[in-house]
Amino acid sequence: MFRLFDLSLQINGFPMKEAKAELRKIVAFSEKEHEVFVENKKVEIVDFHLQNNPFYKDLVGITTFTNWEDLPVLNKKNLQKPLLERLSEGYSAKNSYVNKTSGSSGTPFIFAKDKYCHALTWASNIFRFGWYGIDFNTSYQARFYGIPMDFIGNKKERLKDFLSHRFRFSIFDLSDEVLEGFLNHFRTKKFDYINGYTSSIVLFAKFLQKRNIVLTTICPTLKVCMVTSEMLFEEDKLLFEKQFGIPIVNEYGTSELDLIAFQNKAGEWQVNSETLFVEILDENNKAVPNGTSGRIVITSLFNKAHPFIRYDIGDIGILDEKSTLQKPILKKLIGRTNDVAILPSGKKSPGLTFYYVTKSIIEDDGNVKEFVIKQTKIDTFEIEYVGETELNLAQIEKIEKAITLYLENDLVFIFHKKEKLERNKSGKLKQFVSFVK
Template identity: 55%
Template structure:
């Protein structure tokens, strides 16, 4: 058992039991995949109908059929978390977190501890496809600003054998320091936001550096949270000289898809059920692009049943138990350029909105537009106008993450403009040559 497992066990997450369960799931899938899926779908729906008042109210006909169940969106879940918890669960005995995601729809969520341990079991299984789990990691994720949350993340880094790079500054000076760090550490893989890692790769190419040459222990790079386009994947391979692995997940759900050694983006069919639906919530044929709608098959604390994640894609069956994710659309971000010359990824605003949002569900959506080098417009949908104190908190968070002397303009709207695909991009820059 490694340090990560000890940490989970210490915090009462039944990781050993979860790993044994995952082995059993694999065995069941091999015997009869379709029966396993249908049985688990029935179990999780019936559990929440019996034990979750929030979900029970959504189902008019208790003699339900799967295709008649409502398709949930984030807006349906933007009520206080306590009102969505099942019987026998409280905020004290679940894993809880909050997210605005790349789409800008903030809300809180919970998983029962066994379900969260299953998530870690899936992560272990997938990263071990490439012999990476528990190995020295160069981590390109954000870090909260408040002391308690920051220290928690740094403690996780310590237990998880990883070093976290500051993704809020991707200026040339910062990137040169990253190169120095790789020269002096035996990292085995990189893991983090696609946009940040792409910026690093472009810098390396401009300096005629191949990362593997200065850090020979490197084996792979795992990118997540944003779209990895084919051109960017080739760029990463050129700059790093290692295997590039594509990951797709959602913190409120699980790891959704992970690339195997054959470059197949394998869906997580062990703990999730993934559907592709049209805009009228009708199931599409295999290979057709539509809305990705996902069910968490084991989360008893908080129902995520037929949950529309906000992305579009297609799936294809490749054998009796495996599906691959094809044609994923969404999750690309712009870069933020600032008066000082500092450059930061658009996902910076994920941490800003997460740091100031409340569990009341008052702020429904947030979109940030950079209109000038020093000016940002914050558009939001809310039941009422933000109070001055709330605006001051948002301004403080934005200035803390970026830099001082920026102008912030607030605009409350009944709805925010979306892309043709229905996606709400959280950050957009109107600066030319961004």
């Protein structure tokens, strides 16, 4: 069988055969072997960067280390300097994979991976998607993503889509007329799976619900739907299952690292322990017990071009109590550290609190399609929403009552009905943002 996807990666200098072989070896380790492998890789990657990366050497302040916990925790602000100042000796933009983060956390930056590390990222993706019978060479993807609007960027992305056997639905306009066009593609194309941003797929599912259509009745080849990049709420998952007629898989990753967690066949959010080392830390950079929330801090075990060692990705999460080093399970992803509302009483609430409260009430009648919440002052929140009709007084009072119950009294809410909501350049929807410092 002609494997165009694998071949395109190989031609671009990503050694896929070697990466796949290494991943197979890691996956086959016993628990004890895995423990030895992780410890060795941690020492190896830190030593490499201390010897070969002036940026990291300067940050750490030593050339040899004895204690893992003494290493600094990197954050995105540390990395907001020219890429050339952060690359290891022997690596350049030409012999590495270079890309930039989406900036959904509000802190975008350019990063690099050496080509072997990036090949392992792809091997890890291929391995996990394979759990659901998806083969990147042969399975046809319905892709709900943004796309560059400039001519060259657009053509490059379309070529990548062709080589990766996928059809892209651009998500910058999700009006009913456009969604009708999406539906026609499902009627005429034999898609195997859906992959893309959660909020966009939610709108498509709501469109199907309104039309009383189950997607597998018009596209029976569909096997599974993978959602990424934004929170998947339980009610949205149920909506997807009902309107698509297929299993829904939740993936969680960052462009600068890899897939971090991917839902396995048992429904657990299994953390990638093959190419990453994941820690959950408190505010003093100490590891918290499993079952306790903390900052998600990740080490890329293979990236020699650029150090991602004890890198705080800006998210808060909880590892399940039954997690092991070889099979960590992400019990809950609570949200980004910068998505916290500070209230007049001094209380701190994750931005998701607002989202859960308003979502449960607003969705009762299906009028509101999507919304974002902005904290503009310590006591003032603006809710921008897309809906067929404006919220009435009774709905607004219900929302305010619920927020008072979950949060506190005397908060001010201002509602704005919009034709469409502002997404970032990649098409992601940032669902809560605070402008209060």
